Amino acid sequence: MVGSSRWGLILLLLTWISSSAAQYSKPTGANPCIGKQSCHDCIQTPTCAWCSRPNFEYNRCFSPYLSKKIDEACPDAFNPDNVYIKRRAKEIWKGNYTVGTAIEEHIEVSAGGSHSSSGSFNINSSSGTKTSSVIGGKNEAVQLYPQHIELKLRINEAQKIKIQYAQAEDYPVDLYYLMDLSNSMKDDKQKLSDLGQLLVESMKNITSNFALGFGSFVDKVAMPYVSMSGDNLKSPCDGCAAPYGYRNHMPLSRKPKEFAEQVRNASVSGNLDAPEGGFDAIMQAIVCRDEINWRERARKLLLFSTDAGFHFAGDGKLGGIVKPNDGCCHLDHNGLYTHSTLQDYPSISQINLKVKENSVNIIWAVTEEQLKIYQSLTNHIEGSYAAMLSEDSSNIVDLVREQYNAISSTVELKDTASNWVNINYYSNCLGGGEMVETNKCEGVKVGNKIEFTAEIIIPACPKDRSEWKQKFLIYPVGINESLTVDLEMICDCGCENPDSPSYIPNAFECNYNGDLSCGICICKPGFFGKKCECGVNDKVQTVKNEFVCRPDNTSTVDCSGRGICECNQCNCYPRENPDEIVDGEFCECDNFSCDRRNKTLCSGHGKCNCGHCECNPNWTGPACDCNTDKTPCIKFGLECSGHGTCECGKCKCHAEGETIYKGTHCQICTNCPNRCEELKPCVLCTVFKAGNLTEAECNSTCDEYDIQIVETLEINADEDETGCWGYDEQDCKYYFGYLFNMTTHKLQVKVQEARECPPQVYVLGIVLGVIAAVVLVGLALLLVWKVATSIHDRREFARFEKERMMARWDASENPIYRQATSTFKNPTYTASGAHMSMHK
Numbered sequence: 021m022v023g024s025s026r027w028g029l030i031l032l033l034l035t036w037i038s039s040s041a042a043q044y045s046k047p048t049g050a051n052p053c054i055g056k057q058s059c060h061d062c063i064q065t066p067t068c069a070w071c072s073r074p075n076f077e078y079n080r081c082f083s084p085y086l087s088k089k090i091d092e093a094c095p096d097a098f099n100p101d102n103v104y105i106k107r108r109a110k111e112i113w114k115g116n117y118t119v120g121t122a123i124e125e126h127i128e129v130s131a132g133g134s135h136s137s138s139g140s141f142n143i144n145s146s147s148g149t150k151t152s153s154v155i156g157g158k159n160e161a162v163q164l165y166p167q168h169i170e171l172k173l174r175i176n177e178a179q180k181i182k183i184q185y186a187q188a189e190d191y192p193v194d195l196y197y198l199m200d201l202s203n204s205m206k207d208d209k210q211k212l213s214d215l216g217q218l219l220v221e222s223m224k225n226i227t228s229n230f231a232l233g234f235g236s237f238v239d240k241v242a243m244p245y246v247s248m249s250g251d252n253l254k255s256p257c258d259g260c261a262a263p264y265g266y267r268n269h270m271p272l273s274r275k276p277k278e279f280a281e282q283v284r285n286a287s288v289s290g291n292l293d294a295p296e297g298g299f300d301a302i303m304q305a306i307v308c309r310d311e312i313n314w315r316e317r318a319r320k321l322l323l324f325s326t327d328a329g330f331h332f333a334g335d336g337k338l339g340g341i342v343k344p345n346d347g348c349c350h351l352d353h354n355g356l357y358t359h360s361t362l363q364d365y366p367s368i369s370q371i372n373l374k375v376k377e378n379s380v381n382i383i384w385a386v387t388e389e390q391l392k393i394y395q396s397l398t399n400h401i402e403g404s405y406a407a408m409l410s411e412d413s414s415n416i417v418d419l420v421r422e423q424y425n426a427i428s429s430t431v432e433l434k435d436t437a438s439n440w441v442n443i444n445y446y447s448n449c450l451g452g453g454e455m456v457e458t459n460k461c462e463g464v465k466v467g468n469k470i471e472f473t474a475e476i477i478i479p480a481c482p483k484d485r486s487e488w489k490q491k492f493l494i495y496p497v498g499i500n501e502s503l504t505v506d507l508e509m510i511c512d513c514g515c516e517n518p519d520s521p522s523y524i525p526n527a528f529e530c531n532y533n534g535d536l537s538c539g540i541c542i543c544k545p546g547f548f549g550k551k552c553e554c555g556v557n558d559k560v561q562t563v564k565n566e567f568v569c570r571p572d573n574t575s576t577v578d579c580s581g582r583g584i585c586e587c588n589q590c591n592c593y594p595r596e597n598p599d600e601i602v603d604g605e606f607c608e609c610d611n612f613s614c615d616r617r618n619k620t621l622c623s624g625h626g627k628c629n630c631g632h633c634e635c636n637p638n639w640t641g642p643a644c645d646c647n648t649d650k651t652p653c654i655k656f657g658l659e660c661s662g663h664g665t666c667e668c669g670k671c672k673c674h675a676e677g678e679t680i681y682k683g684t685h686c687q688i689c690t691n692c693p694n695r696c697e698e699l700k701p702c703v704l705c706t707v708f709k710a711g712n713l714t715e716a717e718c719n720s721t722c723d724e725y726d727i728q729i730v731e732t733l734e735i736n737a738d739e740d741e742t743g744c745w746g747y748d749e750q751d752c753k754y755y756f757g758y759l760f761n762m763t764t765h766k767l768q769v770k771v772q773e774a775r776e777c778p779p780q781v782y783v784l785g786i787v788l789g790v791i792a793a794v795v796l797v798g799l800a801l802l803l804v805w806k807v808a809t810s811i812h813d814r815r816e817f818a819r820f821e822k823e824r825m826m827a828r829w830d831a832s833e834n835p836i837y838r839q840a841t842s843t844f845k846n847p848t849y850t851a852s853g854a855h856m857s858m859h860k
Contacts, residue, residue, distance in 0.1 A: 054593075055581030056081035059098065059513035059538040064175040064481055069099035072515050072522060072539035074529045079593050080539060089596050098538075100172075100510050102179045107506075108168035112469065114161055114189045160317050161188030164501040172508045173478050183472040183503060185431050185496055187464055192229040192318035194272050195420065198305055199283075200298065200326035201236040203257045203290045208325065208413035212283050219417050220276035226424060232279050233272035233312060237301035238263045239291040239331070240360050242339040246291045256290035263289045265360025266301035268351060272313040295329040300345075302382070303366045304357050306374045308349035316500060319428065320380045323420060325409060327387040336364030347374060372401045376434070379500040383423045385409040385416065402434065403427075403497040427498060431470055432460040437492040440482050441507065446473040481511035513538050554587040571606045583607035604630065615643035641668065653685065660686040695758065696744035699769055702727065703746075703756050707771045710748045726761065726768045733757055733772035752777035 053068035062070040062081035071080045071094035084091040084099065091097070165184040173179055201209060223230045239245040246263040247256055254262055270282040305312055305322060314320055336342065345366040350359040375382060382404040384394040394406040405426060407419050435443050448454060449461035450468060461470050474494060482488065488509045495502035515522040515538040527536035533552035534543035543552035569578040569585035579590035582602050592607040600612040609630035617623040622633035626644035635644035646668035653659050653666035660671035664686035673686035682688050702722035704711030707729055713721065733755050735743040741759040748754065752775040761768040 051083055051086050053081045053083045054079065055577065057581075058540075059516055060511060063098065063100060063513060064511060066174065066176045069094075069097040070513065070538060071097045072513075074536065074539055076539060077594065078596070087596050098513055098515070100174060102174060102177055103170070103172035104179060104181070105170040106166050106168075107170055108504075109166035110162045112162050112165050112184060112186045114186075114466075161191055162501070163188050163191075163499060164496060164503060166503060167501075168504045168506075170506045170508075171476065172510055173476065174510045175478050175481060178475050178477045181474045181476065183433070183474055183494065184469055185433075185464075185472070186469045187428060187431075187466050189466050190227050190229065191428075192231070192315060193223060193227050193321065193424070194231045194233070194313075194315055194318045195223065195321045195323060196233040196235065196272060196305055196312060196314075197279075197283075197323045197325065198298075198301055199234070199236045199286075200238075200296050200328065201286060201288045202238055202296060202328070203260055203288050204327055205325075205413075206288045207411075208327075208409075209283060209286065209288060211413045212325075212416060214280070215414075215417055217276045217280060219420060220279070222417050222421050223424070226421070226428075229318075231272040231274050231313070231315070231318075232270075232276065233268075234270040234279055234282050234286075235266065235268045235301060235305055235312075235355075236286055237266040237297055238289045239293075239295075239297035240265055240300070240336070240339060240341065242341065242361050243292075244338055245293055245297070245331075257288075260289050261287035263291060264356060265297055266304050266357035268305070268308070268311060268355030271311065272315070295331045295335070296326055297360070297365065298324060298326055298330045299332055299365045299371060300357060300360060302371055303345065303347065303374065304349060304351060306371075306378050306380050307347060308351050309378070311349065311351050311355070314378070314380075318500070319498060320378065320500075321383060321420075321424065321427070322380050323383045323385055325385045325413065325416070327390065327409075329390060329393060331365045333365055333367035333370070345370060368397070368400050375404070376402050379495075379498055381405070381427050381498040383407065383420070383427075385413075385419055387411065403432075429464050430460065430462045431464055431499075432497045433472055433474075433494060434459070434497055435492055435494045437505075438487070438490060440478065440480070440487060440509075441490065441492065442477045442479055443494070444475045444477075446475065447471060476505075476507075478509050481509055485511075515539075549586050550584050550591070569606065571608065579607040580604075582610075617643045617645045655685045655687070663687075694742050694744065695767070696742070696746070699725065699744065699756065699758060699767075700746045703754065703769065703771050704748055707773075708748060708754065708775070710750075724766065725758075726764060726766045728768070728770050729773050730770050731773055733770060748775070750777060 052065050053062060056062040056065060056068065059070040059072070059080075062068045065081070067083050067085060068081050069084055069091075071078075071082070071090070073094055073096075076094065078087075078090045078093065082090040082097075084097070163186055169181065171179060197212070199205065199209065199212065220230065220232060223232075241253075241263050242248070247253065256263060269286055270279060273279070302322065302324065333345065339361075341361060341364050343363050345363045347366065347370055350357060350363075352358050374380075380403070382401060384397065384404060384406040386394045386406065386409055388408050391406060391408050398404045398406050405423050407423055409415065409419065433445055437443055444457060445459035446455040446457050447459075447461055447470065448456065449458070449470060450463060455473060459472070464470060488511050490507045490509075492505050492507070493502040494505060514520050517523060518525070518535075522538070524536040526532050527534065527541070529536050530541035530543065530552045531547075533547040533555065534541040536542075541550065541552045543549070547553075547555035549555075568588045569590050570576075571580075578585040579592065583590045583592035585591075590605065590607050592602040592604075595602060595612075597612075600610065602610045611628045612621065613631050614622055614628035614633045621628055622635070623639075623643050623645040625639040626633045626635035628634075633642060633644045635641070638648050640646045640648055649669060650659060650666040652669045653664075653671050655661065659666055660673065661681070661683075663676065663681040664671045664673040666672075671684060671686045673681045673683075675681075679689060679692065701711050701713050702718065702725055705713040705715075705718035706722055706727050711718075733743075735741050735757045736759075741757050743755070743757045745753060745755045754772065754775045756769055756771040758767055758769045760766075
């Protein structure tokens, strides 16, 4: 057995291996337990168990799934399971006034005697109940289930926890309005005082338990933030009050009239630079819980209203203020921030920390020109939202209502776990489908119950033993409820503790030269060996060589991790399968870890020797899967058609310049021009008696080709046969193929007997048909015209007859006769131009 110095080195190595080991959800074909030489190293490897029995013949660290024989030989092996205990599990409760209502707290234990790939074991028992009652009061709503659990987890074995969330009905809301009261916000202040009552009434439609508070800010009273001259310090602008950092005008209250009055009476002030001291005000408004009257069980909203940017940590140096912000409350009895000129502005991370600690949702109500920068701020401050404020803040009521609905309809889970704990969240939100990886669900309404699954994994054990027990919270953002997780990591074995009854100091099994811990001997200085049998009094070996069981100084494990160093010699561990042998001076060889093909060691064509295949004749390669016989590559007496070499019974084609060959025998030239155009005249004249060649030209030119007529042409691409086609004078399509016959050394051409000709077109019939159609159409049009004319004439004649019959003539007077007319002139009146005429 190795000595204490050896153990220190081995434990350090195995701790590193454990920290970098991949996660195992279920056993695989490989055995991850081999080489683990201590109990704590073994149980830090998923699926591994440790046998503490003395004189155990097999590997003490083994996988029960892969080593059934060892599992049967040591049924009491230490194989701890994940343990999941619900310490406090109040059911989700919407909260209301009750009399004598009891709320039970269940304690459920989930543990296991058999391993589960998910780390969860379904043996539930009620270990106790705790009952509390409320008489004539109001039960507080419970929105998160469960509330407190205990976990004992193995390394890299996941534990799944179901978490439920439901939005409570009529949940209390605290809204603190934090307003920039620099001179540019003067009109906004007046509008807000007018809308105070409307804001309260709007929020009462959401919850009857609503509290409203008001605070304001300007900036630090120091140069270069505000003017420090005498008159400007008293009144920096017309009608302005003296500048200040932050003031709490009105703690949270349910008095809307007082809110409107406080806003109306608050005086605006002025500063010099564009950014404001809003971060100072936010920090004080959050951490001064008693001064602001924040309620513990309420949704806390901080409405931040401004038309400018913000100062943050480091900007205080401009005014000679270098002391960092301490994140504590500094308000006097008048609600003024007393450390405005003593401490620097808080940083964004400080604001984010206080927001998370106090479960506050910040609503950035800013003007359009500032909206973009505050939207980017929401990515760094948890649970914050940005919305656009109108120029005079007239939309503040709608803005608060919309943002509250957005906040309350979204549930997002976060946690405070350390870097040693990995948590993944899964949920199907309201969809009812498959679970997806997410910690956020939207569109949640009162009455909806959202279920999350938190998968907790410990990737490695911390080096500091004090970190093996941790406590962290899983909480919904903006809600003052959380799930407390008491976590204990299973990183060692009880039998390794000297206080354990199974730990035997100066044990007989260790020849009284060491302590028996978990079935193995921990030798005293000066002794080593499996049973501490080797040491200074050993006649064969007086001094233990530190590296004698290692192949070189770079190795950190004795006997390649597959054996035990006993008296300066490696004793290799036996295998469960007697046919599998580990041997070699440093247990570096075996007969089972050689390359395989088709799950067969050395492809069945050799034997495994020290991790390398020794192949049978005619076989080569790392897995003896390469046949040296070249017969499959030879065709027509040539190896790979002369265009390649035979490797492992298959042709590997070569590229000859720009010419590329392929095929089973490299017989196909992929970029060589084909001979289709060359063969077309011979195919036409020989088979179809067509084309431009005469019979004599056809016989002399085409004699060098072996032309065959086939009923159906089938092209065999594997034989390098090329398919061709063309059209003859009658526009008929014909098909043929060719390949070089290595036997006859002639080009063999196969021609399909039948051609594909287009259907015959009768031109004369088409012309006569067109003429007949034109004549018929003309006759039809003439007939239509004749019929239309006849009908028109008949109608005109009938009308004439009707008018003639209706005519009536007066018999006493001829209508064409007109009586004569006589005209008389009086000469005496000619001077005056008068005249007289008479008719008769």
